[in-house]
Amino acid sequence: MSFFDRFTKSNNPLLKEESLSRASSSTLDGSIIERADDNVMTVSGAVNKSFLMGLLLLLTATYSYANPSGLFLWGGAIGGLVLVLIMSFKRHLSPTLAPVYALLEGLFVGSVTAIYAAGFGAGIVFQAVLLTISLLFMMLFVYKTGLIRVTQKFRTGIMMATGGIFLVYLLNIGLSFFGINMPFLHEGGMIGIGISLFIIGIATLNLLLDFDSFDQAAAMRAPKYMEWFCAMGLIVTLVWLYIEVLRLLSILSSND
Template sequence: MRSGNPTLQESTFLDLASGSVVTRDSEAMTLNGTVNKTGLLLLLAVLTAAFAWTQSVAPDGTPTASFGLYAWGGAIGGLILALVTVFKKTWAPVTAPMYALVEGCFLGAISAMFEARFPGIVMQAVMLTFGTLFALLAVYRSGLIKATENFKLGVAAATGGIALVYLATIVLGLFNIQVPLIHESGLVGIGFSLFVVVVAALNLVLDFDFIETGVEHGAPKYMEWYGAFGLMVTLVWLYVEFLRLLAKLQSRD
C-alpha cells in the first residue's frame, strides 16, 4: 500500500510485523480507537490555537511581538515532532499529542492574521476542511473512490511535486527571489491553489485506506496514535491551503 502522505507508507506495517500479519488481541489497533485519538488531537490543537490567536494579533489587526514565536516556533516545532514521530512510531502516543499542541500554536497565529485581513475567512476554511473530510469519508465508505495502486501513485507524485515547488519557493525566498504567478491572486495563482486543495483532499482517501489496512492487519495499539497523527497532518495541510485559496479569491474583490 502506497500513500501520498509521507507519514503513512506501505513499509509501516511490514516493518512492524516483519512482513506478516500482527496477531489480533486486546492490544491491536481499532477503528474506533483511531477515531477517538484523532478527535483528541484536534481538540488539543484547537486549545493551543485559541490561545495563540489571542496572543499573536492586536485588536487593531497588527501582529504582536509574539506572532513570530507562535507562527515560526509552531511550524518548526511541528516539523521536528512530525519527523520524530515518523522515524519513531512507537513514540506516537507521546509525540502525536505534542505535535497537535505545537501545531495548534502555528495554526492559531496564522489564522488570526488571515482573519484580521479577511474577516470571516477562518470559519469558511474550517467548514470547508471538515466538509471535505466528511464528504470524502462518505464517498470512500460507499466504494465510489478506491485507493488503487495507480490512484496512490498519482496522488503521491502530485504531492511530491507540490512539496518541491514549496521547497523551491522557500529557498528562493532566502535570496529575495519570488516565484511568479502561482502565489499571486491572478487566475494562475487561484488555479494552482485549487489544484493543491484537490491533491490535499485526495490524500485523505489514502489516509482512510492506511487506517483501514492497519486495522485489518491487527497493527499494535500505538498505531492508533500514528494513524491519527497522519490524518492530522493532512487536515492541517488542507486547512492552510483553503486559507490561501480563500485569501486569493477575496483579494480579487
C-alpha cells in the same frame, strides 16, 4: 533513501505500506509476534485518537489566535516538523509525541489564522473551517461508498502529485531567502486561483489515502501505538488542507 523517495513511496508522507506491514508483524528488535486483540490497532481507536488530537490542536490554536506571536508561529511550525520526523522513524513513540505535536501545530495554525483574519476579516476563518470540515466529511462519504476506490495506481498518482507540490514549496522557501518569489504560486488572477484549486484538490484526495491507511493498518493488526501514528497523519493532511483553503479564500477576497 532520500526524503523524496520516502515521501513518494507512502500513502501519506508518514504512512508507508511497508512500514505498516513491518509494524504489524514484528517487535522493535525485528522478531515476529502475535498480538492479543487488546494490543492491536482498530479503526475506531484511530478515529478516537484523531478527535483527541483535533481537540488539543483547537485548544492551542484558540490561544495563539487570541495571542498571536512569531514565537508561536515558528515554534509551532518547526517543533511540529521535528516531532513528525522523529515519529516517522520512531513510530512507537507516537502515543507520547503525537499529542505534543497536536499542541504545537495548534500554535502554528492559530497564528496563521490570526494573520489571515487581520488581513481579510474574521469571516474568512469561519469560511475556511466550514469548507475544511465539509471536504473532510465529503471525502469520508466518497471513501465509504466506494465512489473513488484507493487502488495502487490512484495511490501512486496522488503520492507523486503531493511530492511534487512539496518540492515546489521547498523551492519557493529557498528562493524567498534571496528575495525571489515563484510566479503565480501565491498570486491572484485565474492562474493563481487555478493553482490553488489544484493544490486543494490534491490535499483533499490525500484524505482518501489517510482513511485507507486506517483500514490497512487495522487489517494488518498493527500495534496499538499505530492508532496515534495514523491519527497524526490525518491531522497533517487536515492542517495542510485548511491552510490552502485559507490561501484560496484570501486570493478570492483580493480579487473582489
